[in-house]
Amino acid sequence: MVATSTPAAPAGRRSPESLAPEGGTARPRLYAIDGLRFLAALAVVVYHFAARWSQVWGAEPGEVFPEIGPVIIYGVLGPELFFVISGFAILMTAWGRDVPHVIASRVARLYPSYWIAVIATSVLLLWIWPAGKDISVGEALVNLTMFQEAFGVRHVDGVYWTLWTELRFYGLMVLFVAWGITRRRLLWACALWPLAAHVVFELQVPWLRVALIEQYAPFFAGGMLIYLMHRQGQSLVPWLLVAMNAGLAVRNTVPWQMHSVSTNTVFTPNPWVLGVLTVGCFAVVAVLTLTRVQRLPWAWLLPVGALTYPLYLIHEFWGWWVIDNLAGHANRWVVLGAAVAVSMVLAWLVHQVEKRTGPPFRRWIDRTLRRRPAPVAVARRRAPATA
Known part of the structure; x- marks a missing residue:
């Protein structure tokens, strides 16, 4: 899951995600990307509620919703679409910035909503609905770091796997910013990094797979290349590299x-459809950012897009809890709608906290990273007095 949105800038101030970075010309906010992110998250939500295996319906979800199951299973590609958008958006916020800015913006964007979601879901599973999943307080505490996968600890909520992937990408971006982002370096990175990741993925080299983000590197690299063309104009080499990725x-x-x-649902997807939709993850981001669609003044999509990250984080177990309590007592469509509605309300509540805590948290991190230790006074030996 990608966490990239920022609140609209107040009058007289510029939002970094709505502009070309330093030295560039002003660009309009890409409202269509906000809408795309929300649709991707909603597809994941419906996939989890109406197709992916769970016990909350009392039957296989795909058997409860045979009408939409064969289609909604392709919502499983929502995270891959998020990764393309993340490659685009994170490069947008990093180009022309320094390391403290990038670290502060990413940490402040990821963690406040995540902490709320981990605490809320842990409370649900530990005390309200322990039948949902057997977790321990210790696991919940480790999950607050977002590094639980590195520590070999289970995710409280399975959707958190994407955050570990995002964190590794952010780490690579920090190194890239420290090195210095240029067009030439970006083209080489987006050519060699995914190829190297593919090789180590095939060779099953564990630590290199972690460092190079294994099979997801092409999605991030493709998004970065699309941003390069959004910033500097389309040309043959970036397009060839997008095609390669x-x-x-x-x-x-x-x-x-x-x-x-096939393992997690009662359906078997069509490999050709999966392939077309995978390519579509790149194509739709390109269309929304490299064509006239980027100028659409759909400001109403901004608050909708702001719910994407909280919705992704909070929906799964809270939605299943709603279904578990209502299934068998109401029409299946009503129950599905109620689960989605409750997830949306919870996402809105998380966002209300996030938008109030995120900016001051970011400023504090930025100041802390820029604070230099006070110089150590060195005592000087006085020269002896001369007669």
């Missing part, structure tokens, strides 16, 4: 998702 993404994603969806 899309091909690698198909190679990595289709076999994995064929296995994953």
Whole structure:
């Protein structure tokens, strides 16, 4: 899941995500991307509630919703779309910035909502609905770090796996910012990094797979290349590299998702559809950012997009809890709608806290990272007095 949105800038101030970075010309806010992020999150939500295996319906969800199941299973590609958007948006916020700015903006964007979601879901599973999942207080505390996968600890909520992927990408971006982002370096990075990740993925080298973000590197790299063209104009080499990364993404994603969806649902996806939709993750971001669509003044999509990250974080177990309590007592469509509605309300509440705590948290991190230790006074020995 990608966490990239920022509140609209107050009058007289510029929002960094609505402009070309330092030295660039002003660009309008990409409202269509806000809408796309929300649709991707909603597709994941409906996939989890109406297709992915769970016990809350009293039957396989795909058997409860045979009408939409064969279609909604493709919502499983929502995270891959998030990764393309993340490659675009994080490069947008990082280009022309320094390391403290990038670290502060990413930490402040990821953690406040995440902490609320971990605490809320842990309370649900520990004391309100322990039948939902057997977790421990210790696991919940480790999850607050967002590094639980590195520590070999289970995710409180399975959707958190995408955050570990995002964190590794952010780490690479910090190194890239420290090195210095230029067009030439970006092109080389987006060519060599995904290829290296593909090689280590095939060779099953564990630590390199972690460092290079294994099969998801092409999605981030493709998004970065699309941003390069959004910033500097379209040209042949970036497009060829986008095509290469899309091909690698198909190679990595289709076999994995064929296995994953067939294991976790009662449906078997069409590999050709999976392949087309994987390429579509790159294509739709390109259309929304490189064509006239980028100028659409749909400001109403900004608050909608702001709910994407909280919705993704909070929906799964709270929605299943709603379904568990209502299934068998109401029409299946009403129950599904109620689960989605409760998830949306919770996401809105999380966002209310996030938008109040995120900016001061970011400023505090930025100041802390820029604070230099006071110089150590060195005592000087006085020269002896002369007669």
